[in-house]
Structure formats: C-alpha cells, structure tokens
Amino acid sequence: SRFYVNVEGKLISYMEAIKKPLNVAAANWAASAWLISKKFDNCVFIDIGSTSTTIVPIVDGKVSVKGFTDPEKLVYGELVYLGALRTNxxxxxxxxxxxxxxxxxxxxxxxxxxxxxxxxxxxxxxxxxxxxxxxxxxxxxxxxxxxxxxxxxxxxxxxxxxxxxxxxxxxxxxVFKIFKALIQVRTRILSLGYDLNGFKVCTAGLGSFLAKEAALRAGFKDIIDISSIYGRKISQVFPAYAAALMALERLGK
Amino acid sequence: SRFYVNVEGKLISYMEAIKKPLNVAAANWAASAWLISKKFDNCVFIDIGSTSTTIVPIVDGKVSVKGFTDPEKLVYGELVYLGALRTNxxxxxxxxxxxxxxxxxxxxxxxxxxxxxxxxxxxxxxxxxxxxxxxxxxxxxxxxxxxxxxxxxxxxxxxxxxxxxxxxxxxxxxVFKIFKALIQVRTRILSLGYDLNGFKVCTAGLGSFLAKEAALRAGFKDIIDISSIYGRKISQVFPAYAAALMALERLGK
Missing domain, CATH: 3.30.420.190 (conserved archaeal protein q6m145)
Structure with a gap:
C-alpha cells in the first residue's frame, strides 16, 4: 500500500491524504522529526535546506510543534523562509x-x-x-x-x-534571522516549564553550518549533526529515509 | 602650560581650544588613537566604553578617520551610540x-x-x-x-x-550593530586601496568583549586588547595616559 506522512507525523493512506491535502503538503519535517524523537527525548531539530529552515522542538520524546501549517510555522519561528542556496x-x-x-x-x-x-x-x-x-x-x-x-x-x-x-x-x-527564530522557540519551550539545559540541538541539511552557528549564539551547547549519527548518504535523503522507517513500523516489520 | 587634544589628534593651547571648542569636544578618541598609531601601522582601534563605541582606522601609521565631529562619525560608522553599561x-x-x-x-x-x-x-x-x-x-x-x-x-x-x-x-x-559599523569601516579602508589582511584590531574599554566578538564576525583575525600591551591599570585611563604622552612629546621630553 502507499502511505503519506501527515503534519501530525503519522502515516496515512492515499484515500485519507486526498481528503485532507493540507495535512500532507510540506510534511517532510514531520517524518524527519519523528525519527529524531526516537533518538533524543529533548532536542531542537534544525533542518536548513536550499530554500528554507525548519525548526522542530522535541519535548519528552514527542514532536512538540505549535504550528501545523506553513503560515502557522512562520508565526511561531518554526519555519524561516531562508535557505543556504535559493534565497533571493x-x-x-x-x-x-x-x-x-x-x-x-x-x-x-x-x-x-x-x-x-x-x-x-x-x-x-x-x-x-x-x-x-x-x-x-x-x-x-x-x-x-x-x-x-x-x-x-x-x-x-x-x-x-x-x-x-x-x-x-x-x-x-x-545567522541572525535563524538565531531569532531559535530564541523564539526556546522561550516557548521555557513557557512549557522545561529546562533548556537538557536540550540538544540536532542539525540537518546543506545549511547545517548556519544552524550550528545560530544555535551556539542562542545558548545551546550540545550540538550534533545527523550525518554524524546516520552517515552522510542517509542524511542527504533523511526525510525519505525517515518516512520509510515509519512505513516499516506501521507494517510491523 | 595647559594643553588640549583636538580632533586632529594634535595638542593645542587653552587659547586655541576656546576659539574652536568643537575641535576639542569629545576628542578622547584622538589621543588614544594617536598612541595606538605609534604602535601599529595598520590597525582598527575599537574602544567600547559605558556609553558608546568608537572605531578609529589607522592606516600607514596615521589616524585615518572620515568623521571629525560626532554626527559625521555616526554617519561613517566610526561612532555607534551603544555602550556596555548605560545604553537604554x-x-x-x-x-x-x-x-x-x-x-x-x-x-x-x-x-x-x-x-x-x-x-x-x-x-x-x-x-x-x-x-x-x-x-x-x-x-x-x-x-x-x-x-x-x-x-x-x-x-x-x-x-x-x-x-x-x-x-x-x-x-x-x-554585537550585530557593532559588526555593521565595522564592516562599513572595512569597506572604506578597501576603497582607499588597502588589503585588510594586514590590519590588526586593537580593542579597548570595558566592552572589549563586544568588540572582539564583532571583529571576528567581520573577518578580522589578529585581535589584541590594549590591556595586554599597556597593562590593566593604564588601560582603564588610556585617553588620559595617551594625552600625557602627547604632551611630553610636545614639550620635547
């Protein structure tokens, strides 16, 4: 069967997907963050690609975003329309x-x-x-x-x-624009009652050098790139890899 | 006799000073930069005090500012009204x-x-x-x-x-505001035909940690604080020390 990842980080069927197309549009981040949440309980995942920056807080082992659509993410600092290659x-x-x-x-x-x-x-x-x-x-x-x-x-x-x-x-x-979004996300995590000292940063994507620099300035100390966990090849296709693992889990394999 | 340092970095008499008061108002930077220019031929001097930031390019052993009054310095990035203590x-x-x-x-x-x-x-x-x-x-x-x-x-x-x-x-x-002024000063030095790789940065004042951070981001590599040259005590009264040396030179001692 064919599965789609929706913005709640769940696999849904083709029929479910066409009923709620906004739930599967631009949901790459959900697959990646789901896999990272299996690895780190408290973590901020920062994926900087060619076009945009996605920031996903993972709290107590669960993806804990406040925005579920792109405009909501742009409001909450979970999406910055700034990437390492294609931004005017x-x-x-x-x-x-x-x-x-x-x-x-x-x-x-x-x-x-x-x-x-x-x-x-x-x-x-x-x-x-x-x-x-x-x-x-x-x-x-x-x-x-x-x-x-x-x-x-x-x-x-x-x-x-x-x-x-x-x-x-x-x-x-x-760097400042990404730093600013990160600080915003940090204050949201704090407002939930958590201590940021326990939070790692996990970077991904071509622009991870930007993510690392911004994370250091925002006060994160423990910063790791997914390529050092999963290797360079898997990191380059990380959302697809994560979605595949999600499908395997769903199929009970 | 009583001497005053004017904005051209020269000692003038009391009578000359009262004739052109704007030339001696806020000229602390001129005394400091004069002394630094005796030490380093090509250097950007950054003094961050409680209230403001002064940036003085020294080129070929000469103080090479473009602004001679505070508003001119604010235009050319040689003064930023931002300090380490008193800024609202x-x-x-x-x-x-x-x-x-x-x-x-x-x-x-x-x-x-x-x-x-x-x-x-x-x-x-x-x-x-x-x-x-x-x-x-x-x-x-x-x-x-x-x-x-x-x-x-x-x-x-x-x-x-x-x-x-x-x-x-x-x-x-x-840090970004000071970085921005530094980049402006760097492009002026370049427009004079100089190679920035030969330029040190010399920091001074209570806010030298800000100066160092901004200078690194602006691409400077060789950064030294005046306290490591002149010691902590002299550094704290550096403009007065510099003016005194200027007076000694003028008096031929």
Whole structure:
C-alpha cells in the first residue's frame, strides 16, 4: 500500500491524504522529526535546506510543534523562509556595505544565498546544486559577479575584496534571522516549564553550518549533526529515509 | 602650560581650544588613537566604553578617520551610540522574545545594556560602575528584575530563564550593530586601496568583549586588547595616559 506522512507525523493512506491535502503538503519535517524523537527525548531539530529552515522542538520524546501549517510555522519561528542556496538576497537585507557607506539593494533576482555561501567558502561548487540567479555557472568568479549586481554595481566598480564584505554582511544577517527564530522557540519551550539545559540541538541539511552557528549564539551547547549519527548518504535523503522507517513500523516489520 | 587634544589628534593651547571648542569636544578618541598609531601601522582601534563605541582606522601609521565631529562619525560608522553599561534597551531593540512570540518594548528607561551584560556574565558587579535605570543595585537579581520590565512584565510573569533569553536576544543585536559599523569601516579602508589582511584590531574599554566578538564576525583575525600591551591599570585611563604622552612629546621630553 502507499502511505503519506501527515503534519501530525503519522502515516496515512492515499484515500485519507486526498481528503485532507493540507495535512500532507510540506510534511517532510514531520517524518524527519519523528525519527529524531526516537533518538533524543529533548532536542531542537534544525533542518536548513536550499530554500528554507525548519525548526522542530522535541519535548519528552514527542514532536512538540505549535504550528501545523506553513503560515502557522512562520508565526511561531518554526519555519524561516531562508535557505543556504535559493534565497533571493533582497529578501535577506535591504542595504549592503559600499565603499564606507551603505547602498540600498535592487529588488531584482540578481544573486542568491548560494552565492554568499560559496564566496565565504561555506559550501563547495558541488554543494551549489540548484539553479543560479542568472542561469550561469557556480564558480567563485561567477558568484562574485552576481553579488556585485545587488547594489547595481559590477566587478569593475567593486573589486573582489569589496564584494566579499557584502557577502559577510549578508551572511551575518542570515545567522541572525535563524538565531531569532531559535530564541523564539526556546522561550516557548521555557513557557512549557522545561529546562533548556537538557536540550540538544540536532542539525540537518546543506545549511547545517548556519544552524550550528545560530544555535551556539542562542545558548545551546550540545550540538550534533545527523550525518554524524546516520552517515552522510542517509542524511542527504533523511526525510525519505525517515518516512520509510515509519512505513516499516506501521507494517510491523 | 595647559594643553588640549583636538580632533586632529594634535595638542593645542587653552587659547586655541576656546576659539574652536568643537575641535576639542569629545576628542578622547584622538589621543588614544594617536598612541595606538605609534604602535601599529595598520590597525582598527575599537574602544567600547559605558556609553558608546568608537572605531578609529589607522592606516600607514596615521589616524585615518572620515568623521571629525560626532554626527559625521555616526554617519561613517566610526561612532555607534551603544555602550556596555548605560545604553537604554529600547534604543537597541524594538521587540523581545516572550513565551514563544515577540513582545514590543516599552520606551521607558526600565533597563540598560549593563543589565544585559551582567546577566550574561560578560561583566562583574564591580564593572557595573554607572547608575542603574531605577537607581537600585547591581546584583544579578536586580538586573533580572529590571530587564523583565522592558516588555512591561515582572519577575512573576517571567521566570529567570525567560529573562535570560531576552538578554541573549539584546546582546546579539548589540554585537550585530557593532559588526555593521565595522564592516562599513572595512569597506572604506578597501576603497582607499588597502588589503585588510594586514590590519590588526586593537580593542579597548570595558566592552572589549563586544568588540572582539564583532571583529571576528567581520573577518578580522589578529585581535589584541590594549590591556595586554599597556597593562590593566593604564588601560582603564588610556585617553588620559595617551594625552600625557602627547604632551611630553610636545614639550620635547
């Protein structure tokens, strides 16, 4: 039989799924978090992919989200529409450092978060697997050129070092946005009466370097990446792996 | 004779000083930077005191500021009106994390940056030498109580852990503001044609922990505090010490 994972982290049948489509849309996080909750009783799971960041609190061995749809998650800091590759720079910052001042940014899709992460050596050319803003390549040169266009400049107006400073500024803003969502989730866990000192962070996804940095700043001390638990290969397809295990459990195998 | 340090980092007489009072007002930074420039050819001097942050680029052994008055410095990122003790919280953040959501802040002077720094163990009770927001003491308990009032709460509505999260959020915002000014100054140095890899950072003042954190995030690698050069005692009165050395040089001693 064919199963679907719904937002309550349960496997449902095809017939149930088409009756409540919103319950299975964007429910990848539910499968992943279900599997993590089998491993850690108290944990915040942070999955940063190419496009977005998902934060799932796991409390007393149970997935304990407050938002069940994307807009609800955006309200409660459980979803940040910011990823390591595909995010338009103009949705991250409204100005960038420019020759001792700040320049406003263009609202065109001139460059993406992947350009910033590659320029700062946080990802490799191979990691940069999604389409670029201008359809050109993923070399350092091409990433620098794209980023220079964000304040409507080019690689003659700005030298490479000047473009790197723009990347640094955008990167720090990215970390801050994820930090802010994490602090929000932390205060919710506290309001439930729990002690955050017992909470691990479990990171996943291409952007786990961002998750780790933000988690440290938020005060978490015990941070582990799923690749060090499940290995690199499984980590890259973690939601599918988790859903498969869920199906096996349901089928009693 | 009596000398005054002006904003060009020169000693002038009393008669010259009263002719151009703006040239000697708030010129402490000029004396300090003059002395640092004798030590390091290429350096960014960051002095974070109780009330404000001064950033002085030193290029080729010369103080190389773009702003000579406070408003000019505020424009160019050479002055940030943010210090480690006396800054009103409502000038740092407009909202704070609150039980899984964010609450707007009161615009009263309910708490200061010193409360945040003490709660997070960045400063000691002895370091907190300025007046508090409510005139009461500087104990951890009193700092927590004051900070709880920023979102118009108190220590019954918020427990201590919840108040610590508010402190973390404010602290990260403080680091980001100083980081942003530093990146601005870095892009100005680059626009003059220099390579930032040759630049040290020299920190000073009670808030040097903030300066160090912001400098690392901005990409500086070689960071030194003046107390490790001149010792703790001289560092605490550094502008006066620098002005005295300037006077000795002028008098040819």
């Amino acid at each position: 720079i103009c949705s991250i910052v409204s100005e960038v450092p420019y020759k001792g001042l700040f320049a406003r940014v263009s609202s065109e899709k001139f460059a993406l978060s992947g350009d910033v992460c590659l320029i700062l050596n946080k990802i490799s050319v191979e990691d940069y697997a999604t389409e670029t803003a201008d359809g050109r390549g993923r070399s350092l040169r091409e990433c620098l050129d794209r980023l220079s266009r964000v304040p409507c400049a080019d690689n003659e107006i700005l030298n490479d070092s000047e473009i790197v400073e723009i990347a640094r500024y955008i990167y720090e803003t990215m | 919280i409502c000038s740092i953040v407009s909202e704070v994390p609150y039980k899984g959501l964010f609450a707007r802040v009161s615009s009263e002077k309910f708490a200061l940056s010193g409360d945040v720094c003490l709660i997070l163990n960045k400063i000691s009770v002895e370091d907190y030498a300025t007046e508090t927001a409510d005139g009461r003491g500087r104990s951890l308990r009193e700092c927590l109580d004051r900070l709880s009032r920023v979102p118009c709460a108190d220590n019954e509505i918020l427990n201590d852990s919840e108040i610590v999260e508010i402190a973390r959020y404010i602290y990260e915002t403080m």
